[in-house]
Amino acid sequence: MSSKRGLILKNMTKDLVVEKSAQNEIVDNSSFALQVENLSKIYDSTAGRVVALDKISFSIKKGEFVSIVGPSGSGKSTVLNMVGALDRPTSGKIYIDGIDIFSLNDSEIATMRNRRIGFIFQSFNLINRTTVHKNVKLPGIIAGMSSSDANYRALKILESLGIADKKNQKPVNLSGGQQQRVAIARSLINNPSIILADEPTGNLDTKTGEDVFDMLKMLSHKFKRTIIMVTHNPELAESTDRSILLKDGRIEKDVFN
Amino acid sequence: MNPKDLFLLSFEALVDRKVRTLLTILMVVLGCSLVVVLNGLSAGQSAFLEKQFNTLAANVLFVGSGQRSLSSFASSSSNSLIINDVILQKIKSLPNISDVIPEYTGSVQMNSQGNTQRASIVAIDPSKLTVELPNLDYVAGSTVNANDRASALVGDTIVNPPGSDSAFVVLGQTIKATSSYTDSSGKQTTVIKNFVVSGILKPSGNTMIDRSIIINLDAGNELLHKQNKYDQVIVAATTPDDVDTVQQEITAMFGKTLGATTPKAIMAVRQQAASGNAAFILMVGIIALVVGAVGIVTTLYNSVTERIREIGTMKAIGAQNTTILALFIVEASLIGIIGASLGVIIGIGGGYVMSIATTSSPMGGGGPSVHIPPIFALMDLIKVWFLSFTLSVIAGMYPAWKASKLSPMVALRRE
Structure with a gap:
């Protein structure tokens, strides 16, 4: 990334942080962005009882870049879905910025997802009928941001990520790497407390995957964004600050790289 | 949002x-x-x-052969009475009646200066037209005498046919009416009569009159070969309040062989x-x-x-x-x-x-x-x-x- 682009993103991030503090009802003074306590998820089906997560606990500091790794069925995505408040646990608690997210009602959880959580999906999940610019500003629009503010922020983020020239294109016309950059830009628009990335490089070739990973790493190290990334790639996992290895719904290892 | x-x-x-x-x-x-x-x-x-129906006088009834059909003015019963002068006299003898006006109706081919069109014919005593249509007025000319067999009143739609820029006929002009009928031996006979236009009616709002040519009763009898059998009789009650009574009296006298209908009932x-x-x-x-x-x-x-x-x-x-x-x-x-x-x-x-x-x-x-x-x-x-x-x-x-x-x-x- 060029130093000019980095400077723009740094300045913008500062602005967003100031505004976020003013917006949030609860200002968390602790150093943890995320706290997971005795989290369990059990699925009951005709095939039997499946324990996807078995009383796992961990905390993630603000600005940490954490990878969650493990074999298929180990519970990686389940953890991410719980942390992202997309699914409710069978038991246990999750705190984001000190807020017990599952004590909230559906509407408050939606607001939580909008303001404090940024999602990056493996298959990008962009809205293909509309432009890149609109995709990026959509969480801002949902948050009630003014049109001019959302336009400005979206454009600045796109510039920072080097895809401002694609702003009027439909995502479907972009390469996989470019689409994932749009998804990263979208996850940043509301300056969330944590960014959840579910296999963000899974649909990309090695080179593009590395570029996207570098971008996440830059966001974490230079701009102190808290990022939790689920990945199958051990090399990428080793390049994060910390790796949590899950196996059979339990934390087998929690190592700082 | x-x-x-x-x-x-x-x-x-x-x-x-x-x-x-x-x-x-x-x-x-x-x-x-x-x-x-x-x-x-x-x-x-x-x-x-x-x-x-608003153009019709409030005190009139329409009497025709047989049970009157309310959807058309044609008779629909085989058990019907032919309306002739004898029947007219019987109706006249009933109380609460101020006038009895017979009419012949039919359809003819009209010719005027090389132009032709189909037209309805209403043969009636022209001076009694206002009994049925009190607001009748003329663009030009005036009504014809009861005995004038060679004059005609022409309705607005005949004079100014839809889609035509020029008038079909003007006041004083002669028009030729052609009618044909089949006699009892099955022979087709054509009757042609000329009429001088002596009056052009203002649009009355009554479609039947506006698209008709009104001629003398005798001329209509000949042209349409009616053999003194009237198609319809307009009966004027003394007052609008007497209409129902007159209707009942006619029904009592003729049963189902004659039908009497009021504009109110039709409406x-x-x-x-x-x-x-x-x-x-x-x-x-x-x-x-x-x-x-x-x-x-x-x-x-x-x-x-x-x-x-x-x-x-x-x-x-x-x-x-x-x-x-x-x-x-x-x-x-x-x-x-x-x-x-x-x-x-x-x-x-x-x-x-x-x-x-x-x-x-x-x-x-x-x-x-x-x-x-x-x-x-x-x-x-x-x-x-x-x-x-x-x-x-x-x-x-x-x-x-x-x-x-x-x-x-x-x-x-x-x-």
Whole structure:
């Protein structure tokens, strides 16, 4: 990334942080962005009882870049879905910025997802009928941001990520790497407390995957964004600050790289 | 999310599925325009009939052979009495009657300076025309004498045929009437008579008179070969209050061999038929609209299924259930607004096209056809618009509710 682009993103991030503090009802003074306590998820089906997560606990500091790794069925995505408040646990608690997210009602959880959580999906999940610019500003629009503010922020983020020239294109016309950059830009628009990335490089070739990973790493190290990334790639996992290895719904290892 | 952004997102979703959206809008347009057309034609027909009967005097009855049919002036019973001078005298002898006016009616070919057209003939004592039509007036000339067999009064529609720039006939001009009949031996005979136009009638609002040529009773008897058998008798009661009594007296005297009908009774039956028609029309229209609404349900339901990942993404980035609900309701509303608006406009245009296409001779007989223009009351149009719009919104509610209740995780997992 060029130093000019980095400077723009740094300045913008500062602005967003100031505004976020003013917006949030609860200002968390602790150093943890995320706290997971005795989290369990059990699925009951005709095939039997499946324990996807078995009383796992961990905390993630603000600005940490954490990878969650493990074999298929180990519970990686389940953890991410719980942390992202997309699914409710069978038991246990999750705190984001000190807020017990599952004590909230559906509407408050939606607001939580909008303001404090940024999602990056493996298959990008962009809205293909509309432009890149609109995709990026959509969480801002949902948050009630003014049109001019959302336009400005979206454009600045796109510039920072080097895809401002694609702003009027439909995502479907972009390469996989470019689409994932749009998804990263979208996850940043509301300056969330944590960014959840579910296999963000899974649909990309090695080179593009590395570029996207570098971008996440830059966001974490230079701009102190808290990022939790689920990945199958051990090399990428080793390049994060910390790796949590899950196996059979339990934390087998929690190592700082 | 502010309303403008909500509107834009919904609009984009509709544009993204252009063909399906257009087909759904078409369903609403068809339903809405059908209601507008049928309502307009029905209102036009009612107004036309009311105008016809309002031109008639309040104290007259129409007497014809056999049981009178209320849908036409033709007799429909085989057990009918031939109306001749003897019958006229019997009717005259009844109390509360001020006048008895016989008439012959028929259809002839008219020639005037090389131009021809079919026309109705009303043969009557011309001086008694105002008994039936009190407001009758003349553009030029005046009525003809009762004994004048060579003069004629001409109705407005004959003088100025629809679609023609020049007058068919002018005052003082001679017109040739040609009639043909088949005698008892089966021989076809043609009767030709010339008449001098001595009066041109102002538009009376009574279609039968406006598209007729009115001639002397004897001239009509010869031209139409009626052999002194009258087609109809106009009976004038002493006062409008006596009409019902006179009707009862005629019925008592002649039974079912003669039929006596009052304009009021004809109007009542017409109104009854019109209100029955209106209910039927409303039902047809509502069925059409419901079909349109089912189309909206199908379209939006499919849209929810197809956009399930998009809905999941929207929820993941923080959209409230109410936002998703509103997005789909706005889509349904847009379909309703566009469909209802186009439906009303096309319905108005369609009403006029249909009224021209169905131009006919509503009273039977020959002569120029009658165009009954549809009537579109603003309040009726607004009601139909709101009905179409409301049905569209209601139709959109279930798919919208379904979308809003989707679990984001389930939606995101769906391929």
